Amino acid sequence: MRICCALKLASAVGLRNGDAALIHKVTYIAQRLYGLNLGYRFAWLAGGPYSRELAAELRRGCIEGSCNINHVDVIAKRIKALIMRVSRSTGLNVEKAIDLISSYLMLALDVYPRPVNVVLELTKRKPWVTRELAHAVSRELRSLIKAIPA
């Protein structure tokens, strides 16, 4: 059932079923930043946040029917708006904006040992990310991260 919600979320954000890598990242953003409780566990891999469970369920697809979480569309709208803001402020395309947002979040919240400087760490992990880009996404996400319930 949760895969149906993940696919609904991805579709509402504007992704296609074939954009598997982006679906992982958007699902991670929804869970971590906006509290969508799908229960996927994410690893920190070279491509960014990745969930083996999500990958397995994506291969099966939504065979149970539909998503029973009502606020998926609301969360999708907020994610879409966040992506657009980051995209505008950095000049990056949607794909790179999603990668930047999800990678920053994971470094800030879920990796261990915690980076002392997330901006610097992000530039080390993603060679295409300059300090300016990292600072731009940091500015967008700082207040959102602070608002996450403990």
Next chain:
Amino acid sequence: MNVVKHIYDEVHGYIPLTEVELRIIDTPTFQRLRRIKQLAQAWFVYPGAVHTRFSHSLGTMHLMNLITRRLINKGLIPQDDAELLRVAALLHDIGHTPFSHAIESYFRDAYGLSHEEISSWIVMEDPHISDILRDHGIEPREVAAIICGTHREVTYNMLLGSDLDVDRLDYLLRDALHTGVRYGLIDIHRIVTMVSIDGEGYISIPAKAVQAAESFYISRLHMYRSVYYHKTITAYQLLVKSIYEEMIKDHNIRNLLEPFTSAEGIKRAIRSGKIYVWDDFLVGGLMNQVIIKGLGSNELRNLIRLYLEREGYRVVYDLTGFTKNSISSRFKELLNPIVNALKDKGLSKYDVRTYFEVVPIVTDDACVRVASGSNSIPITRFKSSIISELPSTMYVVRVYSLPEKFEFVRRLIKSELP
């Protein structure tokens, strides 16, 4: 590396151990892995498949040692992290449930719990393990992070959690040896001596080692069909899961399984240092007690008897196929007639079990990469590799029935399917 002892392994030969590794292995918590079979139900088909999580954990650590030494010599990993990585590999399966995936499947469905999560709890909270790690200056939380794939260094996560990781390299070899399935053998030495890390942290191999990686993927595919998704082996996994579900339902039997019936119970056992009794002997022994003492329901005793007498589920319908495309719509077409055929026919929950799996053969996101300058490309996009021509997934659709209902179920399904 300060070696204090060697242990002989049937796959890798002599495996050197440092003091911290020896101390971990000597804990009751680690010794527990001697009593959990690696391929829980495979012995119903391959009698020699009785190897344990204990030897697999040692083998995984050994391969991690070989690869990290190479990466340290190339300046790609700091020497200081060598022991951290070896210990993470040694402990990566410390939280496996008894009967391996059969019972893990119950905990995943009931509590969303995986063995990686249980392993991380053990590493951080089991008094035997966590104290030893701290004594040797290793932070338990950092070991747990590598096991769960959340370490800050992506390479460390990928060494234990990608297509060509040390876990898979060991179990493919080990399982091929013990089952006798020869086409599961891989060129481990070539892979270990060729592996590197690219500029982004991906595990990569040079183009000249592509055939070794190809043989890995093809061997793995053969092992999927011959062992891991073998129709009889998955049948007995389903049977064990059914038995465990039924045992938990009975109040008296549940008490005998406590505290290993919930996530909270498992955590309590870990904190009190008692997780070491949760092994194949506990669950298997309890099955015997149910029969001898007449505990639980008739249905439960029947399921256990069928398990012990090797008279378990038989496959009534079996469809295995391959595809490069998404399978979801096809699944629905296959499932609906079967579900309709079996609905409202007076069959109990355990008379018939369905089994649907979609297995990755090659995944773009976690696959081996081929070095190209300072970067690398996924092997799926490397033009000179046959991997790009392989199907991306294998799907398995099966219907199993208990022997006494076999003919009845077979006729039902035959009437619904073309």
